[in-house]
Amino acid sequence: MTKLQADRAAKNNLKENAAHAVFFLIALMSIxxxxxxxxxxxxxxxxxxxxxxxxxFLSGNTWAPSDVPPKYGIHPMILGSIYITGAALFFGVPxxxxxxxxxxxxxxxxxxxxxxxxxxxxxGIPSIVYGFFGMVSIVPLVRKVFGxxxxxxxxxxxxxxxxxxxxxxxxxxxxxxxxxxxxxxxxLGLGASxxxxxxxxxxxxxxxxxxxxxxxxxxxxxxETMAVIMVAGNQARVPDNILQGVRSLTAxxxxxxSYATDLHRGALIATGVVLFVFIMxxxxxxxxxxxxxx
Amino acid sequence: MKFDISAVDLYYGNFxxxxxxxxxxxxxxxxxxxxxxxxxxxxxxxTLNRMNDLIEGFSVKGEILLDGNxxxxxxxxxxxxxxxxxxxxKPNPFPMSIYDNIAFGPRxxxxxxxxxxxxxxxxxxxxxxxxxEAKDRLKKSALSFSGGQQQRICIARxxxxxxxxxxxxxxxxxxxxxxxxxxxxxxxxxxxxYTIVIVTHNMQQAMRISDKTAFFMLGEMxxxxxxxxxxxxxxxxxxxEYITGRFG
Numbered sequence: 001m002t003k004l005q006a007d008r009a010a011k012n013n014l015k016e017n018a019a020h021a022v023f024f025l026i027a028l029m030s031i032x033x034x035x036x037x038x039x040x041x042x043x044x045x046x047x048x049x050x051x052x053x054x055x056x057f058l059s060g061n062t063w064a065p066s067d068v069p070p071k072y073g074i075h076p077m078i079l080g081s082i083y084i085t086g087a088a089l090f091f092g093v094p095x096x097x098x099x100x101x102x103x104x105x106x107x108x109x110x111x112x113x114x115x116x117x118x119x120x121x122x123x124g125i126p127s128i129v130y131g132f133f134g135m136v137s138i139v140p141l142v143r144k145v146f147g148x149x150x151x152x153x154x155x156x157x158x159x160x161x162x163x164x165x166x167x168x169x170x171x172x173x174x175x176x177x178x179x180x181x182x183x184x185x186x187x188l189g190l191g192a193s194x195x196x197x198x199x200x201x202x203x204x205x206x207x208x209x210x211x212x213x214x215x216x217x218x219x220x221x222x223x224e225t226m227a228v229i230m231v232a233g234n235q236a237r238v239p240d241n242i243l244q245g246v247r248s249l250t251a252x253x254x255x256x257x258s259y260a261t262d263l264h265r266g267a268l269i270a271t272g273v274v275l276f277v278f279i280m281x282x283x284x285x286x287x288x289x290x291x292x293x294x
Numbered sequence: 295m296k297f298d299i300s301a302v303d304l305y306y307g308n309f310x311x312x313x314x315x316x317x318x319x320x321x322x323x324x325x326x327x328x329x330x331x332x333x334x335x336x337x338x339x340x341t342l343n344r345m346n347d348l349i350e351g352f353s354v355k356g357e358i359l360l361d362g363n364x365x366x367x368x369x370x371x372x373x374x375x376x377x378x379x380x381x382x383x384k385p386n387p388f389p390m391s392i393y394d395n396i397a398f399g400p401r402x403x404x405x406x407x408x409x410x411x412x413x414x415x416x417x418x419x420x421x422x423x424x425x426x427e428a429k430d431r432l433k434k435s436a437l438s439f440s441g442g443q444q445q446r447i448c449i450a451r452x453x454x455x456x457x458x459x460x461x462x463x464x465x466x467x468x469x470x471x472x473x474x475x476x477x478x479x480x481x482x483x484x485x486x487x488y489t490i491v492i493v494t495h496n497m498q499q500a501m502r503i504s505d506k507t508a509f510f511m512l513g514e515m516x517x518x519x520x521x522x523x524x525x526x527x528x529x530x531x532x533x534x535e536y537i538t539g540r541f542g
Contacts, residue, residue, distance in 0.1 A: 182386035186448070189345065190399040190455055191376030200398070205389050 038276075045273035048072075048266025057270065063236040065256065065264045072267040074274065076238045080153075080246035081222055081278070084232060087157020087242065088164055088221040093214055095161070096168030097203075100210075103169065104176035105198045123166035131230030134159040139231055146243050151233035153242040159231055160224060164217035171216065175209020176202060208290055215286040222278055225250035249275045296321040296459060296489040297342060302356035304337055306349065311337045313513045314356075319506075321458075324481060324490045326500035326521065329510035330536070335493045338510075339461050342491065343378040344371050360459075376403060379457030383464045385444035387436035392419075392428050392447060395436045399455035414454050422450035423480050442473020449480065460484065462492040466499065478503050497537055501525050509533050 049057050052072045060073015099119075107115060138158050143150030179202045187197035203210075225248075233245015234255060247255075253268050253275075260268055295318035304312035312334045319325050327335035337346065344365060346352045358365050365374055376399075387395050396415045405411060415432070419425040424446040428439075436447050445465060452460065462481075466474040481490060481503055494500050500507050501521060508518040509532075517524060517533045528534040 180386070182382065182384060183388055185345065185348070185382065186386045186388065186451075187398065187402075188348070189343065189375055189380040189382070190402060190451065191372045191374075192398075192402045193372055196402055200402075201388055 041269065041273050041276055044266065045270035048263055048270045049273070051263060052267065052270075057267070058274070061238055063252070065260070065267070070264065072263070074249070074252065074267075074271055076236050077247050077249045077252045077271065078274065079238055080232070081248040081250070081275075083153045083239065083242070083246060084156045084160060084228060084248055085218060085221040087153055088160030089214070089218065091158055091161025092164040092168060092217060092221075096165050096213070096217070097172050097210060099165070100169045100172035100176060100213075101198060101203065104173045105194075105202070119166050119169050122162075123170070127163070127224060127226040128230075130159060130163055131227035134227060134231040142243070148243045149233070149245065151231055152245045153232070153239060156228050156232040156246075156248075157242070159227055160221045163224060163227060164220050167217045167220055168213045171213035172206070172210045175206040175213070178209065179205045211289055212286065215282060215289075218282055219279060222275070222282070223250065224248075225254055229254060249278075295319060296361065297491075298357075298359040298362075299338075300357050300359075302338075302341075302354065302358060304334070304341060304346070305351075305353045305355075306337075307351035311513055312341075315515045317508060317515065317518050319489060319491060321489045322486060323505040324485055324492060324503055325506045325508065326504035327491065327493045327508050327510060328495075328497060328500050328536075329516075331495075332512075333510040334513045335508075335510045336463055339463055339491060339493050340380075342459070342461055343375045343380055345375075345380065347371065376455050377457055378459040378461060379452035379455060380461045381445070381449055381452055381463070381465045384468050385441055385448050387439075387444050387447050387451070389435065389437055391433045392436045392439075393432040395447060396451050396454045399451060403455060418450040418454040419447075421453050421484070422446045423476065423483075424450060440473070442469045442476060445469060445473065445477060446480065449477070453484075457488070459489040459491065462490065464493055464495060467495060474499070497525075509536065511536070 052060075057072060057074060058078070059075050060071060061075050062071040062073050063076060064071040103112065103115060103119070134155060138155050139150040141150075142148065142152070142155050146154075183201050183205055184197050187201045188194075192200075228248050229251045232248060232251065234247045234251050235245040236247045236252065239246050249271050252271050256264070257268055297319035299318070300316045302312060302315050303310065315338065327339060329335050340346045341354060341358065342360075342365075346354075354366060360374070360378065368374060388398065393415055396418050397411045400411060400414050405414070416425065416429075419428050424443060427443060428447070431438075436444060439447060445468075449460075449465075466477050469477070478499065481492070484490065485505075492500075492504065504521045506519065507521040507524045509516045509524065509528075509530075511532060517528060517530045519529075524533065525537055528537060
């Protein structure tokens with residue numbers, strides 16, 4: 001190696017090391033953000049859970065921070081989040097998957113050019129706007145049809161079902177488009193119609209992507225706050241039917257955080273811990289399912 | 295004749311892929327289409343079950359008769375594809391169990407009874423000489439098999455709808471020599487029951503298994519006749535040059 005080459009190599013090496021360090025630092029920052037959030041959440045939430053008692057906290061049916069002594073049971077909120085999410089999936093999943101099938105395999109190009117941006121726009125609408133839409137249109141509708149107050153599980157489920165549509169449509173559509181064309185050709189070659197090939201070969205072949213879209217939809221529904229507060233009623237009680245109002249975990253935190261102190265504040269942060277654990281469980285199930293399909 | 299192809303021209307948009315070709319394809323025989331890449335042989339093959347309908351801008355002139363009926367006038371293209379089955383260049387089993395792969399065709403055509411489906415699956419796999427390897431793994435994903443096995447599963451899947459004609463688009467080009475030999479043996483056995491048309495790049499293969507051979511070049515059919523004659527005493531200079539390996 002000549003001196004010039006050696007110099008150049010050293011210089012390159014230095015550059016590479018510097019780049020390496022910068023990227024490492026940036027990666028470290030995002031990782032430390034996660035760790036910091038976790039740390040904050042558990043550090044502030046765990047003592048409250050210890051004080052109330054884990055079992056009392058999770059299964060207590062009464063949330064009454066201003067009672068003497070106060071009661072901190074988040075069972076109603078856990079059920080509230082589960083019911084609302086379940087209702088959202090009931091409306092959003094079939095609609096979303098069928099819409100994705102239409103977009104990927106039945107949509108004429110001209111309509112697609114219009115429909116695709118619309119779906120994307122759906123994802124970009126702020127949740128407060130969704131909430132407002134729910135308040136002025138779905139709440140009165142439910143009130144009229146069922147003769148109840150109108151804010152409740154059903155209303156929140158319909159609204160959240162709409163809100164998770166862009167997630168489900170977008171990811172399911174790309175999953176369908178990723179199915180090799182050879183499957184389609186093979187099924188047509190056997191005398192199958194376009195519809196049969198799409199629904200019985202391509203759709204099953206895209207199942208892991210479709211499942212991913214549903215899981216992400218669940219994540220979105222569980223975490224949604226603003227729109228839910230506006231249409232779910234927010235009563236901290238175990239509901240008897242889907243027309244009654246409920247309070248979600250997220251709503252519980254937002255509604256009371258501004259004036260809570262001491263143990264009350266701790267209990268709200270602990271609600272956040274439970275929410276966090278929920279999302280973790282969803283992610284773990286997601287990765288297990290994904291691995292099994294591959 | 296099973297197929298009567300007369301004065302057929304095929305186009306992709308403005309590109310003239312097949313130029314004024316006429317030939318008859320006899321039943322219970324293997325007919326091979328050979329020729330250099332891009333000569334139009336696969337295009338012609340895929341026209342016989344109208345798979346080319348999927349390609350935008352594709353158009354046909356002339357007449358293609360299957361048992362005397364024009365395949366482009368007959369409206370039910372799904373029925374045509376049931377009668378004229380196809381095996382593709384790359385093995386393309388569906389990502390589901392072997393059983394569901396084979397049963398897909400019969401189910402498509404309305405067979406629901408479990409015992410009947412079981413029967414069809416077993417018979418088709420036996421016909422395609424893959425039963426012994428597959429019988430204990432019917433519920434396993436077809437993708438867990440080797441390429442050669444997958445191609446035989448695909449042949450079984452095609453046979454399961456009881457076609458009259460088998461179209462094969464270079465069915466062994468993605469396979470190793472042993473799998474290729476297995477599939478060639480299989481085709482010779484299937485000849486008695488089916489009309490087989492095979493596109494191949496492999497001239498030895500055409501020689502080994504086919505009864506008739508058609509040689510294509512630049513969209514024209516240069517020569518068509520008995521395989522033995524075509525390879526031993528080609529009438530055309532171009533054919534001779536191609537089969538002796540001077541180009542292509």
